[in-house]
Amino acid sequence: MDVTKRYITKICRVAQRYAHLALKDVALGTSEYECLHYIRKNRGITQEGLREIMGIDKSAITRMLINLEKKGYLLRKASETDKRAKQLFLTDKATEIKGASSSVESFFYEWLIEDINPDEKKVFLKVLNELYAKSKRERVENFVNIKKRDVEFYGKAKD
Numbered sequence: 001m002d003v004t005k006r007y008i009t010k011i012c013r014v015a016q017r018y019a020h021l022a023l024k025d026v027a028l029g030t031s032e033y034e035c036l037h038y039i040r041k042n043r044g045i046t047q048e049g050l051r052e053i054m055g056i057d058k059s060a061i062t063r064m065l066i067n068l069e070k071k072g073y074l075l076r077k078a079s080e081t082d083k084r085a086k087q088l089f090l091t092d093k094a095t096e097i098k099g100a101s102s103s104v105e106s107f108f109y110e111w112l113i114e115d116i117n118p119d120e121k122k123v124f125l126k127v128l129n130e131l132y133a134k135s136k137r138e139r140v141e142n143f144v145n146i147k148k149r150d151v152e153f154y155g156k157a158k159d
Contacts, residue, residue, distance in 0.1 A: 015108045022104045026097050027071070031056075033101065035064055036073060036094050044087040046079065073097070 016030065028036075031054075038053050039045060045053075051061040065088070068074040073094040079085040113121055138145055 011112070015105055015112075018108050019101060019104045023097070023100060026100070028073075028097070032064060032068060032073075035061075035068065036090060036098070039074070039088045039090055040094075040098065043089060046082075046085045046087055047076075048085065050088060068094075 020030075035050065035054065038050055042049065042053070047061060047065060050065075051058060054061065056064075065074060065076065069076060073091055075089045075091055076086040077089065079087050113124070116124065
């Protein structure tokens with residue numbers, strides 16, 4: 001039974017819709033934002049490395065990168081160690097929208113919790129921080145604990 005009723009996911013989806021509406025002039029899809037996020041976190045990553053992180057096929061990542069390059073958000077440069085590989089870098093334009101996107105999301109979440117009384121808000125934010133820390137540790141550990149639970153529950157891991 002889902003005790004959260006997926007409320008975190010649903011709230012996140014509403015926040016993304018608001019951000020998309022507020023940033024409609026930017027004309028980027030969710031996958032493109034995600035792609036730029038990974039490139040920002042892994043400056044100089046290769047196209048193949050990005051494909052592996054995002055878990056999408058070669059043609060899809062190629063199309064996305066071509067579109068991002070045409071829109072002026074991305075630079076592809078030949079790798080110094082492997083001339084066949086292209087390293088990916090964000091342009092100043094991409095860096096600017098990161099700030100705008102974060103501001104819009106922050107504005108939405110501030111609006112969302114403004115009516116919660118200060119004591120409840122303090123507890124809520126403490127719990128939310130703990131959940132985030134746990135999820136981040138699990139991601140860093142390649143989801144080893146949740147995969148173990150998956151095996152125990154379903155009898156096999158979902159990869």
